[in-house]
Amino acid sequence: MRLRARFVAGLSATALLLAGCASGGSSDGGSEGSASDGAASQDVCESAEGDGPKIGLAYDVGGVGDFSFNDSAYAGLTQAVKELDATCAEAEAGAGESDADREQRLRDLADAGYTAIVGVGFVYSVAVYNVAPEYPDTYFGIIDGFNPTKSQKDLPNVANIGFAANEGSFLVGAAAALTTKTDHVGFLGGVDGPLIQAFEAGYVAGVEEVNPDIEIDSQYLSQDDPVKGFENPAGGKTAATGMYDNGADVVYHAAGKSGLGLFDAVEAAGKGNWAIGVDSDQYLTADPAQQPFILTSMIKRVDTGVFEFAKGVDEGQPPSGYVTYDLASGGVDYATSGDFLSAEIISQIDDYKQQIIDGTIKVPAETTS
């Protein structure tokens, strides 16, 4: 009997663990926030019947509903449906995928007849470069992508759509430095890796350009786990609350859906504290109670990247190699929604913006540590 009891206890422990895994996984695409958006996104692709490009969008973990990176890609898709008469399909990733799984998703899309396929997120780089040679008449774009091959030879049907996130982050860094009353600001990153470090590096450079004496707290939510990094509003809230408690009064995030936790934290911290959004203009999608706290957002025009890629394919001039969207081309920018930035601060930021475009200010893309 004791044995049975122990066995059952063990089983239930394991079952709990599994339940934990499952719920962790389902929050990727199935949380309430995304449910309505998911339905809406199906509508765009379900109701789209044009003779324009056939676009396949393959999301990374998170998918539509992060009010940030993935939603921005979705906005580009919506624009393509409207303006190019495109038809489309979307596929989302599960947690803990291998490159083989991602290749499978791309092949599914290509086999289903989609000719302009966008992998939303750099994790698709290896998979796209493996799959693309098999489908010479299908065009692949990778947001934040890179060429993972040793030869570094470009494929004619692959475009790496990159963004100078460091330049945009510089501007919101300047905005943070010009706004802080405590001379103390924060940065909240998702997964600690080269991609997000570019945001941090630009932000830090922007803050220090204004006032090198400002203290900057930097924290990443995970070393390597995208679910913990980008899918973790609770963790984001804890980390951000710590920063506000520690004296920071402006915090910028580059953490996807985890950033929603930052907005909860700033609301709780109360007046005089600010949050800075990322990728999309997050003031526009925020809860009305949180809007008064969203100082600005670093806008990364993933939507433009997706739209222009589809347009290029449609016009028979598909982009290939590296395509970079920077400040000069309007691919990154900062938002002024909410009018929290004074005219004086805006003119200062615009001044920096001009200097970056001119090349007088060189924004680092890597952290110094």
Added chain:
Amino acid sequence: MTALRRGVLALAAPVLAFVVAAVVTSVVLLGTGDSPAEFWQVLLTVPAGRNIVNMVNFAAILYLSGLAAAIGFRMNLFNIGVEGQYRVATFAGALFAGQAFLPGALNTVASVLVAMAAGAAWAGIAGVLRVTRGVSEVISTIMLNAIALSLVAYLLRRVGNRIGQTIETDEIPSNAWVPGFSLVPGETAELYGLALLAVVAGVGFAVVLNRTRFGFELRATGYSESAAIASGVDVKRMVLYSMLLSGAVAGLIGMPELFGASHAYGSTIQTGIGFTGIAVALLGRNTPLGIAVGALIFAYLAQQASPLGITAGISPEIILVTQGVVVLSVVIAYEVVSRYRSRLEQSAVAAALEAERRHEEVAA
């Protein structure tokens, strides 16, 4: 009981479990407003050659993970740390192989051994804690998972090279790669060469478990620790050894992919396999063949779910519900069937006794 009835009963539990899982999944789909018909249509499509290859590859990896978990489970030792052991081991193996200390195939063999040793060492920490300090292995392995992930990520940044947006260890020289082989004729996708490790490990597990003293002591400890002690089994030693063995097998999980496809440990390594392995072991009731079936089922479901979003507009995450329900209902179904079976046995024995008594009465 007749052989026929025995066979029907043996099949009853898994069949029952799948019926329950199918019903629950369909109800969930109805609840979220999706069409169960479309779901089953996608799921039951006959997979193409390429998908079959992917399925078998993934099943081999899951099998190793399930086996690692099962070794502990067989003696009531809950090694929840397979994920951490797999990450530490794969990193160590990749790091060693990338340095190319040895030529060609020697490098491959040595690296696999390094990975096994690293996995065993990491699991061994929990084993030592359990044996010397009585720390529950469930708690310590969960903690060690968290430590493993951070440690590997930290070390990767120390020694890795930046490739685009990722960080990877030095690439393994091509003479140490293990070529794949064709599984489905005319299909370019190949089975990982080291997927065969799953077969080797499975046969090894079966032999050790059923044909050696170690296996006997392992099972005996699992059935009853006090009885095992009474019959002279050194339980502490068994705990330590089986943790080491479990960790060593966990070290194999990453090898097929490492030497067959990625050729380096990168920050985009597949996560979560160690946890899925626990479910696979449960589904397979910790037997070598059962785990193989469990791994194939999980791999089939994962692979078939992939086009759900594209063709049916259903989130592929639903498959996690199916997998979870399968595991739970298998456990319940086996319990139900085994109770039914023992009742049958009881009534059979009672009937036999009754017949004997009557016989005696007649004789008297």
